[in-house]
Amino acid sequence: MKRFMIALLCVIFALGMVGCSESLPESGETEEIHEISGTGGISEELEQTDEPQEAAPAPIAILFPNKAPSLDVSLITGTPIQSVKAIQLTTSWFFFDEDGNGSGFESDSPHALQLRPEAFDGSTLRLDSGSGEIELNFSDNYPPQTISVQRWSAEYVSENQDIADVLGKSELVEVSGNKIPIIDGGNDYIYEIYAKWTEGNATGSSWYTFRVSAAEPVGIQKEQTQANAYFTVFEKLFEKDLALNDESTYLAVDLTDVKLTETEPLTRLIQNFCDERGFTLLLDTPEGLKEKGYINDSFPIYFEDGFLISFKDIELKQDKLVTSASKWRSGLGAFGADYTVKLNENTWEITKTENMWIS
Numbered sequence: 001m002k003r004f005m006i007a008l009l010c011v012i013f014a015l016g017m018v019g020c021s022e023s024l025p026e027s028g029e030t031e032e033i034h035e036i037s038g039t040g041g042i043s044e045e046l047e048q049t050d051e052p053q054e055a056a057p058a059p060i061a062i063l064f065p066n067k068a069p070s071l072d073v074s075l076i077t078g079t080p081i082q083s084v085k086a087i088q089l090t091t092s093w094f095f096f097d098e099d100g101n102g103s104g105f106e107s108d109s110p111h112a113l114q115l116r117p118e119a120f121d122g123s124t125l126r127l128d129s130g131s132g133e134i135e136l137n138f139s140d141n142y143p144p145q146t147i148s149v150q151r152w153s154a155e156y157v158s159e160n161q162d163i164a165d166v167l168g169k170s171e172l173v174e175v176s177g178n179k180i181p182i183i184d185g186g187n188d189y190i191y192e193i194y195a196k197w198t199e200g201n202a203t204g205s206s207w208y209t210f211r212v213s214a215a216e217p218v219g220i221q222k223e224q225t226q227a228n229a230y231f232t233v234f235e236k237l238f239e240k241d242l243a244l245n246d247e248s249t250y251l252a253v254d255l256t257d258v259k260l261t262e263t264e265p266l267t268r269l270i271q272n273f274c275d276e277r278g279f280t281l282l283l284d285t286p287e288g289l290k291e292k293g294y295i296n297d298s299f300p301i302y303f304e305d306g307f308l309i310s311f312k313d314i315e316l317k318q319d320k321l322v323t324s325a326s327k328w329r330s331g332l333g334a335f336g337a338d339y340t341v342k343l344n345e346n347t348w349e350i351t352k353t354e355n356m357w358i359s
Helices: 002-023 027-037 041-049 163-169 218-239 264-277 286-291
Strands: 071-075 082-085 087-096 102-107 124-126 130-138 146-153 171-173 179-185 189-197 202-213 250-257 280-283 306-317 320-330 333-344 347-358
Touching (some): 071 124, 071 202, 218 264, 218 306, 264 280, 286 306
Parallel strands (some): 250 280, 250 306
Antiparallel strands (some): 071 082, 087 202, 130 179, 146 171, 189 202, 306 320, 320 333
16 A cells, blocks of 8 residues: 555656646747736836936047037036136147047137136126135046146236236146135136146147136226226316316327226216216327327327326225326326325225326
8 A cells, every 4th residue: 555655646746747847938938938027017117116217328528529628617516506618718739530630720819817807707606705616627528637727816807918917926726636626705816727638639738717706796896996096086187277178079088007907987987977078088099099180190299179188007906096197188288197096984085196297
């Protein structure tokens, strides 16, 4: 009986193994089953909810950039993040194309401090106070191998700026990777970036510039205040020796030698003054007025239909102006002096007049 039971169990076991072998797929069917199990029903729902989204591809570097990258600067402190495009200045660039042919170019531009102040209108970051951090991002994902940064007070910006006088007044700025710190928000600075590429299919260098200022630029506030110092002298000259003003249609003003970073606030004051009194304002030099025929260039030299007020600055500070100013109608009708003007409780006052002359 025992031997019979053992034999029966062996037969049952053998039949079970045959059944299992019939249910296993062939090797070619394995991929089909796997593919089906990933579609529809529960498995499809799990794909949509449980599996992480695929990360966005990283920016692809341009292997053969045929021009120097542009530069975006971002103030990554605060919300929202501010980002502007830096002004690209002098550039030298050499590159190889995909066929191995080399080409290059150079472009020249004024120094950052020789630009007109309004050139920075679209390239200014605002930081009222405290500290922050600026991120430098070069286009084409083609960063330079060398970056150096320096800055100047924005008061030195002028299209007539003598660079030799102000180059030594810069401050070096620390660079960490592609970031630079700001530790004195609320001030007004012009930043200059020098970037150099020495590796890859394109090499060269480029200068960039941008401005960091308070929400209402400190420089503009100062310009508006200092403009009133000049206007105080202007009114003094206008009222003195009124005979020089007789039968004048034109009131000419020469501002080429003033130390103001931006003359627009002063020009606006003088323009309003002329409009109220019926004068036509001419912003020009004596030479320019001669070339245009306003001043007779033959003897006697004479401004028949107007007179000229000129400034030649000696010193300009936040609360003080020293300027050599004059009013001229002819070689025998002119006067001038050195005027010292100081700010006293929000009012500019002439505190000293010296070296007066009359002709």
